[in-house]
Amino acid sequence: MPQPQTALPAATETLMFQEAAQTADVVERQFARNADTVARLAEDLRRDPPPFIATCARGSSDHAATYAKYVFETQLGFITASVSPSVGSVYEARQRMRGALYIVISQSGKSPDLLRNAEAARAAGARVVALVNAEDSPLAALADTVLPLHAGPERSVAATKSYLASLAAVLHLAAQWKNEAPLLDALPRLPDALRAAWQADWSPLSDGLVDAHNLFVLGRGLGLAAAQEAALKFKETCGLHAEAYSSAEVKHGPMALVGPGFPVLAFAQPDETGAGTVAAAEEFRTRGAQVWVAAAHGDLPLAAAPHPACAPLLTIQSFYRAINALALRRGHNPDVPPHLNKVTETV
Template identity: 70%
Template sequence: MKTPTATRMYAEAQEAAAAVARQFDANAAAVEALAARLRAQPPRFIVTCARGSSDHAATYGKYLFETTLGLVTASASPSVGSVYAVRPKLDGALFVAISQSGKSPDLLRNAEIAKEAGAHVLALVNVEDSPLARLADTVLPLHAGPETSVAATKSYLCSLAALLQLASRWCGDAALREAEAGLADALADAWAQDWSALVGGLRAARNLFVLGRGLGLGAAQEAALKFKETCGLHAEAFSSAEVRHGPMAIVGPGFPVLAFAQDDDTGAGTAAVAEEFRARGAPVWLARPGAPGAGVLPLPASAHPACTPLLTVQSFYKAANALACARGHDPDVPPHLNKVTETV
């Protein structure tokens, strides 16, 4: 078996800070131009379209756009256009398609429908000459560089970073823009954090919940996917509010919970749910910037709550890679999976 530092997942995730810095520099002019266009001609609403890790990035984008711009942001089901052949009324919308490869047939079909309906199609894509990039009205390349491990890491973080850069320039918030400038260094700090307690605690686990809320919900979704994909560990993601509506009934002694708490108004509620589960005897780990105490996973201070999910996921990726190796899995080659999934 590979050691944790010998995997491609480790090497590629470690590159995220440099990739984000590269992306911010390369895309600055294009993002400024797009933001100016969107301020001059505001869309009626925003629609995202993606699958897998990219859809978790879209969840982050929903909360980011709604909290910074007040624009309703909805996730389009790719099957509506590709399988049911329905043409949603998207005139005047900003249609944000997120994809690493840019060639999934259902995503392409929905982008075509959106463009024909009068939406402005924005593609966040890692492969700059992909069919999706050629189709889009505006392209923001992720600049993640080659990613050969099946598990997406740096390309996911670059997707979040692209959404963050667009939102900061579009809304004109000085604090968010300042946080954007320091994000690459903060990601490097996040990579250096020690989450070995989580690795040891989940080595023999079979199931767990991952909790997040608001801007952090997409991070919880991404972590749950990576547990399944790389570690062979069944994990389900829930909002720390929604977990109270039924799922919490099965949490008790021996049922692990990983909670991602934001440093915003959702943080106290997420931490309270984590503490309630700990009181029931569940093994609980809480990741929250600056939070002290037992069972807390360290995170560097975040310059803005919108940056916190990126730092959380970067620390998580290192732990997930180590956990996969500890459980006897190769995180680079999960069973039955390919790097590119082309869904019709």
């Protein structure tokens, strides 16, 4: 049901719209300000490689951790695992972390469970790197290395620029660590690509989901994190139940739900996974499902990526503009979702 409202802002007047529109400038600023810190960290990691990488995060930041897994594994060959915060904060189980790179991603840097896990990782011999927007936060204070997101204040409950800044920080570290073209060459081109993505017309999606009750969002590989983030934003800002699946995993049971009229949004990553995602979407289309494919020549235009690893950022940048419009069309203010706060502190 729509939220009780006296009046809704215009689409361009929401905080979500205004903050998401800042993303290209945020990324450009972040790359410049973090250049020396990232270069030193990357040099250290090349000289003394970790046995593995672990990530720890919640919410949208955990979707950034999904992106980190695929970037580090495909570009660097380092096994990257997501650590459940509850293992350290609730179960208080000790982990064998000696020499590991432990990346904690958080906008506020305040959540008690992330802090406890970061402390435990340091005590276990891991190198803790914090990707955090609040440079004066408790998380930043305890990390061995801090990579500030430089997103600036974000007042909308729905994270946008801070989420994409997290992905950009992951990409920056991976590119410097690998220290090879074409990934390094893609970094300075990313801000302009984000500006192009913000101008993409995804109105067919906003028009088509006004009366929807649920949908699937598909992605794969580097693009899976984009599907996860989109599904969360559908729930958070639109009151629309959405589930994210790998375009391969959806065939293991969930596809039984897809039939005439069922909405499916597919993000076709421009790499080796893209053809499989498009094929899954087209199979659903033949069943009468309502399908949108985000791709260079798809139903929703995808801005040209300077490197395939940049594509998930461009996809979500276009999506944020569309979801902001959809929320308002459905009678929701995307800045103030019911029952949610900007900072969530879990134990």
